[in-house]
Amino acid sequence: MARSLPHFHGQIVTDDSESLHVSTDVLIVGGGPAATWAAVAAAESGASVTLVDKGYVGASGVAATAGVGHWLVPPVPERRDEEISRRERSGGFITDRVWTEAVLDEAWERTALIPEWGYKPSAKPRSPGSLFGARPGERSFSGAAPDYLRFLRGKVKKSGVHVLDHSPALELLVDSNGTVSGATGYQRQVKRPWRVDAGAVILATGGTTWKSHSLGGDVNTGEGHLMAVEVGAHLSSMEFSNFYGMVPFGTSMDKNGFFVSASYWDHRGEPIRYHDLHQSRAELLGASLRGTITAQFTQFDKEIWPALRAAMPNFFMVTDKLGIDPFNERFPMDWVQEGTVRGTGGIHILDYEASTGVSGLYAAGDIAARDRIVGAATGAGGPNLSWAIATGTWAGRAAAGFSAHRGLPTRFDVEPSGTLGVRGRGVNNVDDVVRSIQSEMLPIDKAVFRSNDGLADSAARLDRLWESASSAPIVEYSGMEAIAQRESAGMLAMGRWAVRTAMARTETRGMHTRTDFPDTDSSQAHRLLSGGLDDIWVEPDTELPRVGITLATQGSAS
Known part of the structure; x- marks a missing residue:
């Protein structure tokens, strides 16, 4: 029976012990900073919003275990040039000044609202300086992550967003025109499947660590990336997916x-x-x-x-x-190994709406490639948080506008899009497959010090795992088994994209080290796009980096 929730102006179509079915303007998958900023922005735009997360919104994932230190640079040309130039150098000159300016502008404007919203950290704030790079006289925003994320969760709830905790998504829904129209998943605590029909979907599930036991990172297993590629999205800079935390x-x-x-x-x-x-x-x-x-x-x-x-x-x-x-x-x-959480690879977004190129699908935060702002280097905490705010805000606004123009999809015109691990093919032993993936993606001598022979060997092993799962007998996966299957499929897919893209970059740049190509090649100062499921492709991005001319010349000469 349909019912309503206070402040939520979507519709709860079914809510019983067997299943949950929701109809909403915007569905957001994820529960960290990018997801919560997207939810607030979509709600501000007048949309009904449902947010689903694998964990507890505001308390799971890598952000919840850290300090908060945004990359905030005032809109002063000299300071912007100084900061952007530094990132260009460390990022191997494949960043983009125009994109970086846009991210810094959005983060500067949005973080200014936080005190107005009533944020009051429990600890006395530090003076600007040392650790996060703020300068005397400049605005900074830093503190303990639990305070910040708890506040964002409250802001999301006050905005009328319908929050489903402990409810991982399994696959996207698409209509007959290929427009993304919601998702399905499973609520672990109440043990029932859920379905959300939506006018637009934002993926904000974070990066991928291949369950390396990075603090808070074992929930980041790549199924969000897999869902996106299953409906036609592309990836960028997946070779920069091998950053190691100390x-x-x-x-x-x-x-x-x-x-x-x-x-x-x-x-x-x-x-x-x-x-x-x-x-x-x-x-x-x-x-x-x-x-x-x-x-x-x-x-x-x-x-x-x-x-x-x-x-x-x-x-x-x-x-x-x-x-x-x-x-x-x-x-x-x-x-x-911190993978694409501290690395930069992820879904390739096309514009300041955080669109993926797939109708109705947007991406925000660490799931989206941060290469345009940090290039071949890590985004670390500050740039990644500002990227989360900017892309979350862009995605929330754009998804709300798209849904308002489109209207809600017709339920009977929508089909699931999942491939490996749902409604069919999957791996025989999840634990064994995960260990096999980790044996290619986690060791330093494989993931950091790369060569064509080593990468080709890893690619062949990962391809065999994919082929074996794809040709397995059809089995109906559900519940916790489906979650485990999709996590292993996401990790496997991310490993294959990372290795194949690393093979294509025949040089050393940033965190990508090729022992057989130890020098930086100025002719490869471009980003690499990738995609595909059974057959993976890699090609240069036609959007060339826009960097400081003098610095780029110096970098090529060195």
Whole structure:
């Protein structure tokens, strides 16, 4: 029986012990910063909005385990040029100034609204400076992620958004014209399937870590990317999907703000020199293959140690438990693959509406490629958060407008679009397949130090897994089994796209290191697009990077 919820002006068509069916203008899949900003923007535009998340909105995923430090640069030409030029250099000159300006503008305007909305952090804010790059006299927004995300969840609810926690999506719905028209999924806690018919869909499911045990990252398994490609979306910069986070040895605490300018020693106690740990960590990663390396946060003055502890209390909770004083002593460290969460690859969006090129489908946050703002380097926390705000806002507004023009789809004109892991083909043993994927995507000697022979071997192994699953007997997957199948299918698909794109970039640039092509090739200063399911394709992006001419010339000459 149809019913209504307070403040939600969509429709609950069915809500019983067997199933949930909702009709809404905009469906958002995900629950982190990009998803919540998209929900607020869509609601501001007058749309009815439903948001579904694999976890608890505002408390799951990588953002929930970190500090909040947005990349905020005032609209002052000199400051913008300084910041953008720095990202161009570290990003290998495949960034885009026009896109970066647009992201910085949107983040600057939207974060100014947060105090007006009533945000009150529980901890006293730090003075601008050291860790997140703000300067005296400039506006900054930083603090503890739990405060920020809890506030965004409240803002979403107050905006009338219908929130479904612990409700992972499994596949998109499309109408006879190929327009995305909603999604289906499963509610884990109440053990029932759900279906949402929507005039437009925004994917904001984050990046992919291949379940490396990156802190908060094991929910990021790539099925959002798979859903997008199943309906015709393309990917960008998937070769830059191999960023490794630093952790105190034996832990998963990969919050890296303190590590990027620390001091390091190899297993013999010799100092390790490095260039730019945002751009590449090859110097340290190579040393780690020869033995355990140690680190120490020698870069910070004693006066700011309390502020650093307040900014990232969960990091120091771990070091305190281990009996480590990272400011005064060397400690052993290790690595965890952060994939496309800290890498830059993802869905290729086309414009400032965050459209994917597929009618009715938009993408926001880490699921979308951040290559236009950070290139071949990591986006880290600040740029990724500003990207989440900008693309979330763009997607929310555009999806609301598209849905208003289109109207709600007719239920009987809509079909599911899933391939591997739903309503048919899947893997025989999920755990074994996940381990096989991880054996190609996680080891440093494979994922960081790449060569054509090594990449071809990984591609062949991953292709065999895909072919085996695609040719398996048809089985009806449902419930928790369907979730596990789709997660493994997403990880497998992301691995295949990453490896094939890495094979196509025959040079070293940013985090992409080719041992057989150790130099940077100026003729490859372009981004790479990819896609396909059974047959994967890779080709140069026809949209060329717009970078500072002088800097680009200097970069090519070097």
